[in-house]
Amino acid sequence: MKLLLKMQGYLDATRQLDFLAPLALRLYLAPIFFVAGMNKAMHFPDTVQWFGDAMYGLGLPFPTLMAGLATSAELLGAAALVLGLGVRWIALPLMFTMLVAIVTVHLPNGWLAISEGMGPFATERTMSAIDRLQEIKEILMEHGDYDRLTDHGSLVILNNGIEFAATYLIMLLSLFFTGAGRYVSVDYWIQRRIQSQA
Known part of the structure; x- marks a missing residue:
């Protein structure tokens, strides 16, 4: 006590x-x-x-x-x-x-501000954005300076x-x-x- x-x-x-x-x-x-x-x-x-x-x-x-x-x-x-x-x-x-x-x-976009592929608040919309994000990364790696473009943070897709x-x-x-x-x-x-x- x-x-x-x-x-x-x-x-x-x-x-x-x-x-x-x-x-x-x-x-x-x-x-x-x-x-x-x-x-x-x-x-x-x-x-x-x-x-x-x-x-x-x-x-x-x-x-x-x-x-x-x-x-x-x-x-x-x-x-x-x-x-x-x-x-x-x-x-x-x-x-x-x-x-x-x-x-x-x-x-209409759900809870998440940034798209993510898993978790309790992920939706079909946010999960499908992950595939598009991967495609963007591959294009940047092949045709751009990916390391310079991402040296201050990862690429994300806004939800x-x-x-x-x-x-x-x-x-x-x-x-x-x-x-x-x-x-x-x-x-x-x-x-x-x-x-x-x-």
Whole structure:
């Protein structure tokens, strides 16, 4: 019993560092949303067309509005995450963006982001991609400098499943409930100021 109490005391002491988890989530997610938002903003006419095109895109109604909202949410969200400002509020439109991406883009492709030939989440689609990947490797070995092309990582075939979007959604959900965290967020210092004045 004493050992359990002592271990509990050690665990309780780690709460002094509990701000590190939301800070890590914020700093991990911020560049992801910044890059996604900048890509949409820099090619906005193409983004609008992709949002609205029912044949080759998402087929969403009001594509200009939807593209603008998604771009704004990602860019403002990235800044808010870095600053730790309004994190619980900005998590909502970012989670909505991830849900739309999951349903409209990634869900038909299954779970896996990268194709693999075996495992519990492999599908006929991902398994057949392995044969195509092997063919690509053979062509590169015969006609290209395969070692130079792969010296920074293996070749893969993107499956574009929900894996990454679902992971980001879960991270945002965690931030929605925990907030930006203590010490290294504007939200924390605003709350401290309000409490001190009350």
